[in-house]
Amino acid sequence: MLFEYAVEPQAIGSSWRNFQLLTSQFGFDRGRLISQFPKAWFKEVYVASEAMKPVERKRLEESLNRAKRSKVVRSGRPYDQALGGWLPNAIAQQATSPFHAIIAEKNPQGHPQVLIVDDVDDNHPLMAAPHTWDVDRVGVTIAGAMRPLLTSATTVLFVDRFFDISKARYQETLKACLDVINASGGASVRCEIHFCDHDNRPPPEFIEREAHKWIDGVLPAGMSFALFAWKERAGGADFHARYLLTDVGGMNVEAGFSAEGAHQKVQLGLLSLDLAQNRLNALVRNSTVYDLVGPVLEVRSDGSVLRI
Numbered sequence: 001m002l003f004e005y006a007v008e009p010q011a012i013g014s015s016w017r018n019f020q021l022l023t024s025q026f027g028f029d030r031g032r033l034i035s036q037f038p039k040a041w042f043k044e045v046y047v048a049s050e051a052m053k054p055v056e057r058k059r060l061e062e063s064l065n066r067a068k069r070s071k072v073v074r075s076g077r078p079y080d081q082a083l084g085g086w087l088p089n090a091i092a093q094q095a096t097s098p099f100h101a102i103i104a105e106k107n108p109q110g111h112p113q114v115l116i117v118d119d120v121d122d123n124h125p126l127m128a129a130p131h132t133w134d135v136d137r138v139g140v141t142i143a144g145a146m147r148p149l150l151t152s153a154t155t156v157l158f159v160d161r162f163f164d165i166s167k168a169r170y171q172e173t174l175k176a177c178l179d180v181i182n183a184s185g186g187a188s189v190r191c192e193i194h195f196c197d198h199d200n201r202p203p204p205e206f207i208e209r210e211a212h213k214w215i216d217g218v219l220p221a222g223m224s225f226a227l228f229a230w231k232e233r234a235g236g237a238d239f240h241a242r243y244l245l246t247d248v249g250g251m252n253v254e255a256g257f258s259a260e261g262a263h264q265k266v267q268l269g270l271l272s273l274d275l276a277q278n279r280l281n282a283l284v285r286n287s288t289v290y291d292l293v294g295p296v297l298e299v300r301s302d303g304s305v306l307r308i
Helices: 009-013 016-023 041-051 054-070 086-093 139-152 168-184 204-214 273-281
Strands: 003-007 032-036 072-074 101-104 114-116 132-137 155-159 190-196 224-232 243-246 250-253 261-270 290-292 297-300 305-307
Touching: 003 009, 009 016, 009 041, 009 101, 016 054, 032 041, 041 054, 072 139, 086 101, 132 139, 139 168, 139 243, 139 250, 139 261, 155 168, 168 190, 204 297, 204 305, 243 273, 250 273
Parallel strands: 003 032, 003 101, 032 072, 101 114, 155 190, 190 224
Antiparallel strands: 132 261, 155 243, 224 290, 224 297, 243 250, 250 261, 297 305
16 A cells, blocks of 8 residues: 655655665555655755765765655645644544654653654664555546555556446546546646557547547546557467556556446555556557557547547
8 A cells, every 4th residue: 555654854864874764664555654744854854864974975965865756745734833833743644644653763751653663674663655456446436546646647547348438337437537637637648548449449530529428527627538459469468457657656457447437346455667668668659569540639628529
């Protein structure tokens, strides 16, 4: 699962050893993400590193820049200076918008959700993050489980051989996911739907004519998505596995994106960064894995459809 942790800037930035230890525990492929709490978290980590050797501090700065894309997510939580410091603020959030856990230099009050740096390892209960889990096949529930990826990415691919935007069960999940994206990035995020072509698929002309009906109330204003139809190559890879793929990571969506109701479950599984990138590379226009069928169609929120 994707868990969000509060990590004290002083704790992670006080030594190169602490920085390496803690950053190695986080990433979209690890199931753990660092919350950007407070908003100036990156600046505060860098300030805390002043005692490091110059070469170590330079490496920390470079690593922090990479972490913005792969390990840290925006928090949006308020920070009250009147509470007296970072740890009281983080603990206060546990009552309203809780972190999965808090990592700090010290835990003077013995708070059960606070983990000190020296105790951080994969075997600690607070660091347990399953890489596969089940969620109800309900649009908002599926989107909620994908939220950290959806809100951090600039490119989002929904990959499902049966994905059909004319069907209500796919519209439900698509709307829920696009609403999450819209709340954090909207029109700046490139969204694509990749499916497998078959004889019963409507021709592009039909989609161009009818898509405005299907996306009404589904596609937020100012947003768009592109439709890619693929065909398997004789003797080549199959187009079976369902994925959410992004430029920051991905997950397997075992039963696909259709919302069948809370009586059914869909298993989600985190992908390694290498595997996610490999799957992204297989779905570019000039793919050497599958054959692109027909034009790529861009569906816009005003109902228009363009061949791109």
